Amino acid sequence: MNYTITEIATIVKAQKRAYKDYTITALLTDSRSLTFPEETLFFALVTERNDGHRYIKDLYRKGVRNFVVEHRVADEELMPEANFIIVKNTLDALQQLAAAHRKKFDIPVIGVTGSNGKTTVKEWLYQLLQPDYNTVRSPRSYNSQIGVPLSVWQIGSKTEMAIFEAGISQPDEMIHLEEIIKPTLGLITNIGEAHQEGFQTIQQKCIEKLTLLKACDCIIYDGDNELICECVEKLCFGCREIAWSRKDRDKPLYISKIIKGNDST
Structure with missing residues (x-):
């Protein structure tokens, strides 16, 4: 536009x-x-x-x-x-302009966050979805306070779906990225020690990252990760939840086996 x-x-x-x-x-x-x-x-x-x-x-x-x-x-x-x-x-x-631009489009937007694997998951999703939908995604690892607005600016009149990753290193940063991305479907990969120095506890970091997903229609997360499960329950999203599991057959997605090859999983 x-x-x-x-x-x-x-x-x-x-x-x-x-x-x-x-x-x-x-x-x-x-x-x-x-x-x-x-x-x-x-x-x-x-x-x-x-x-x-x-x-x-x-x-x-x-x-x-x-x-x-x-x-x-x-x-x-x-x-x-x-x-x-x-x-x-x-x-x-810059962020205000990107947020205003995002509001002009009523399309599915996937928001990806977590401590590790954001770019890999984003690229996997793009490869899966691009053949069927005109999809835009964050370039490289554009997941910062500057990178996210530049990513969202790519949405155009022919865009049918978008996939954006969001990363933070300090408290109160994700709320700005959520306003820009406004994901309809959210995914959190994991929570680890990356950028932990900016947070008092790992629970604080998890809740901060989950802020990206606060208005999603559906959220996807690791149902075997006790920390993420506790934080999701605490935040009471009130939307559809898809938790994957390697242990619990009753989860929405049960992973029965993982087979790793030399260049595939």
């Missing part, structure tokens, strides 16, 4: 000003990944290690004309064709 700069400025609650008429199809956060400058909107993200505002002049020279920034830009008068959309926080603006 295409958005005008004025539409985007309204979505991200930018400071009111007159904008030149451009249509946006591509979002950019890494200046090294520029492909279609005339249709690109660059978000000048500010992190502990870098400041995207430093790259605006170079991107302008390369043809980019639309920028989301947190303050007025030095030598702005030397970039007369540019639009500068000023917001309080560029990352928040």
Whole structure:
């Protein structure tokens, strides 16, 4: 889908000003990944290690004309064709735009989370579903606060299904990703020690990850994992649950045997 700069400025609650008429199809956060400058909107993200505002002049020279920034830009008068959309926080603006984009589509969306295996499961699902549905998925391991919005932006008018992975390293991060992905079906792979330093307990991390699935029609999880089962019960999702098991024949999915070959399972 295409958005005008004025539409985007309204979505991200930018400071009111007159904008030149451009249509946006591509979002950019890494200046090294520029492909279609005339249709690109660059978000000048500010992190502990870098400041995207430093790259605006170079991107302008390369043809980019639309920028989301947190303050007025030095030598702005030397970039007369540019639009500068000023917001309080560029990352928040990126996420707001992606969330608004997601709301335009009433399609099945699979959200995958967990400590390990997110990308592998996502790719497996994509291989299974793509022959029957026009499916988009997270590129590579785009599962962060920045990667998820860029992934969701790929949904278009011909998309029939989407698969996105979501990863976190700190409390209160998943709620933002849930607002962007809005999965209709959720899957949690497992809970391990990865990124544990950001959480007080492993239970806290499990509940935080399960936040992604809070509005799903159906959730899928390991019925043999006591921690995940306890957290699912505590959160009272109230939706359909499919728990797989290697032990309990009464679970919705019972795995009776696993046969591993040299290049297959």
